[in-house]
Amino acid sequence: MNPVSIEIEEASLLDNNGEISQSQIDPILFKVAAAGNSEPFKDMAREVIESLLTAKTKNTILHISIISQERENVSTKFVAEILEKCPSLLLQVNAKGDTPLNVAAKFGHSDIVRVLVERAKLPQPENEELESGVGAARQMIRMTNNEKNTALHEAVCHQNVDVVEILTKEDPDYPYSANNYGKTPLYMAAESRCSNMVLALLENSTSVSHEGPNGKTALHAAAMEFPFANAAFQKLLEEKKNLIKETDQYGWTPIHYAAYHGNYWTIKLLLETDQSASNIADKDRKMTALHLAAGQGHAKIVKEILSVNPECYELVDNRGWNFLHYAMVSFHVGQLRNLLENNPLARSLIDEGDAKGNTPLHVLAAVRPKEFDVDLVRKTQTNYDAVNKQNVSVRHILDYGYPELKEEIQKLSKDVGRGQYSDGVICIRESEDRAVQKYVTEENYKDTRASHLVVAALIATVAFAAAFTIPGGYRSENGTAILRRNTAFQAFIVADSIAMVFSLSAVFTHFLMSFIIEETKDFNEDLLLASVWFTIFSMGAMVIAFVTGTYAMLVPSLGLAIITCLIGLSFFLLVIWIVRLSIK
Template sequence: MNPVSIEIEEASLLDNNGEISQSQIDPILFKVAAAGNSEPFKDMAREVIESLLTAKTKNTILHISIISQERENVSTKFVAEILEKCPSLLLQVNAKGDTPLNVAAKFGHSDIVRVLVERAKLPQPENEELESGVGAARQMIRMTNNEKNTALHEAVCHQNVDVVEILTKEDPDYPYSANNYGKTPLYMAAESRCSNMVLALLENSTSVSHEGPNGKTALHAAAMEFPFANAAFQKLLEEKKNLIKETDQYGWTPIHYAAYHGNYWTIKLLLETDQSASNIADKDRKMTALHLAAGQGHAKIVKEILSVNPECYELVDNRGWNFLHYAMVSFHVGQLRNLLENNPLARSLIDEGDAKGNTPLHVLAAVRPKEFDVDLVRKTQTNYDAVNKQNVSVRHILDYGYPELKKEIQKLSKDVGRGQYSKGVRRVVQKCVTKENYKDTRASHLVVAALIATVAFAAAFTIPGGYRSENGTAILRRNKAFQLFMVADSIAMAFSLSAVVTHFWLSYVTEETKDFNEDLFHASIWFTLLSMGAMVIAFVTGTYAMLAPSLGLAIITSLIGLSFFFPAISLIRNNQIVF
């Protein structure tokens, strides 16, 4: 832009009294500022530069430049030159109350943030609002916009860790209050699951605030959002351990949230810090963390709570339900079996009635009569003829049903309370396969079983090492690994064909009797899993027999193949695959 254009621009900004008035920035000047070209502004008066604003958001040329820059190629030259010419832009806010520092923090321009902070430390003779030195920089850092967000709030909100580190190191003693949404930077960092930001805030700040909305704290947010007890969570718990019993507006502690959302490692660390916190009940339903974990089907967390704090096993909610009542409606059969077989405290609650006299067995019989494990229940030595306050026994429910209780329990899966039960008070147990969807499942299972049978059949006749030409016998027939290969391959063949036959018979029985046999279906899954395991062993032993001269390679290959069993066993033990 030439000097004449600048003179025209300045003249257009003069009002009738000859004073500078704010006006919408010229499109050409907007593009110049966005491009980071400071030349057209060097001969402008400071008052003119201050008055160059966008129409709606009232952004200055400094705001425009910062917003327009790409994070990968940030230049600080324009910012430094404009502030040298017009220092007052350092604190000039737009219509949202954002200073240039707020905008730079929001977009993650760490180099520009450093320039702005260092500029604020210089003497400001023309800016009476800003003192000089470190205090000036901190004054700017602490400024809030219309949403009560400081630059640190903006940096945390947009997960700009580098900016967070710069700002906290510049002003480590400031606690930072909550914004209009009730969130402090530490709460926002925990809520976003960003471990690096949580660590930066805790390590660089001496008195960082932890408040969140609705009475929550940063520890509540971390317990809810952090699935693993990582270094950030451990640091937060170490620095804010006094928050472990802090309750929000619902009466929920951090342990409540960890239990409800199934964060096992998080709750394990919380219990190690203060096991008594698991005794605290919420306001709405008087539910403890044990009730919540049982209601959501988190069997592993239930086991952990009972092992660390067994005294909470008999606590009841406002319905009179103990944790076993919830387990009966939310645990899979396999999980229930493990609980009652291995935990005497759980077994002792089998005949404990709620406010209406309904025992856990009444609840199980009413909601899941087909999954009523008679053999398991007999081991608890319970009385089938015991009645509730409506004179209804467990035996009666099994024979005739109990619609009233069933409907009452089903409502719990849709009850969200005042919003804290995002997935309902209790989880609905989903069957892996039902009569309705068996056909689709059968097709995929048959493909797997048939594929294993085909591979096992082919492997038996294309054996490792080959055959002797003179008599057709296997070259490696005396090798122990080869012998194990043949045995494992035969087992894989037998079990995969057993799975195929089981599915064939099951489809016939279902079609003829219109009744789905879950035991047969579970047997077919076991046959398929066992055939998979045998196939892996056949692969490992076969490759070992062939690679035996290169022992190191043989061992490495075998270990890689055997790694299959780790996720498979883990899934079964954690009841992700339920029988």
């Protein structure tokens, strides 16, 4: 742009009184600023540069330049040159109240953040709003936008750890208040599960605030979001130990959140710090962390709480339910058996009735009658002919059902309270039969069985062929396997045989089911589940056969053999990952 065009631009900004007025920036100048070219602005008056704003967000050319840059290729030249020409842009905010520092922190431009901070430390003779020196930089860092976000809030929100470290080191003593959403930077960092950010805030700040919305603290957020007690969580707990009994508006402590969300290692560390916190009951339902863990089926956490703080075992909620009532609904039968056989405290609650006289066995019989384990009841030496206040016994429920109690519990599984129960107050554990019924209905049963049969038959075919096309070949004189003395080869034969047996078992199971369908006109869930497991085990055996057979042939090239084995064994890691995704 030549001087003439600049003069035209300046003249267009003059109002009738000859004073500079704010107007929408020319598209050409917008592109120039976005490209980081400061030449067209060098001969402009400072007042003209200040008035160059975008129509809606009122961004200055400094905002435009920062927003337009790619994080991987950031240049500070334009920023430095423009601030040299017009220092007032350092604190000029847009329509959202964002300074250039806020924008740079948001987009993670750490080099630009450093330039802006250093520029603020220089004398500012034309800017009365900004003092000079370190105090000036801190004044700018502490400025908030329309949402009460400082540059640190923006950096944490967008997980820009480098910027967080710069800002906290520049202003370590400032506590940083909550924004319009009630969140401080430390709370936001804990909520985002970013360990490096939590550590940066705690290590560089001397008095960082911890408040969050609805009475929560950063420790609440960390207990809810951190599945593992990593270095960041340990540092947070060490520095904010006094928050362990702090309750939010629901009366939940950090231990409540860790127990509800199943974060075992987190709750283990919390209990080691203060075991008495597990005795605290919430406001709405008088539920302790033990009730919440039992209600969500977190058997390992239940065991941990009882081992560290056994005195909380007999606490009840506002319905009179102890933790065993909840476990009867959410635990697998195997978990229940383990709990009652190995924990005398749990066994002692088997006959304890709630406010309506319903014992844990009443609950189990009403919700999961197919999983009512009579042998288990006998081992606990309980009387399942005992009645509740409505004169209903456990035996009666097993014979005729108890719709009233069942409906009451089902409502709890859908009740989210005031929003704190994201998965319901209680998680109803479905039996394996029920799970199969959800997966397979009568309408799609034939198609499902056919697809399973094809998979099982294919594995059997491959296993059969592999047994007679063995790695390394045969000796011509007697027909024996050349690698028969090789350990890896022997493992291949065993694994291939296992795959053959399991796959043929699956085929036979499907074959048997076809006769059952003709006789009963219905499918058998147990046989279908057995065939599924047979097929899964045969798949695993086939992978092991492949790995061992390949290793036996490639052992002279050890590096290639190891790499091939690792690639083959990655199948099991992928299966674990897929299963975890399906559980979520």
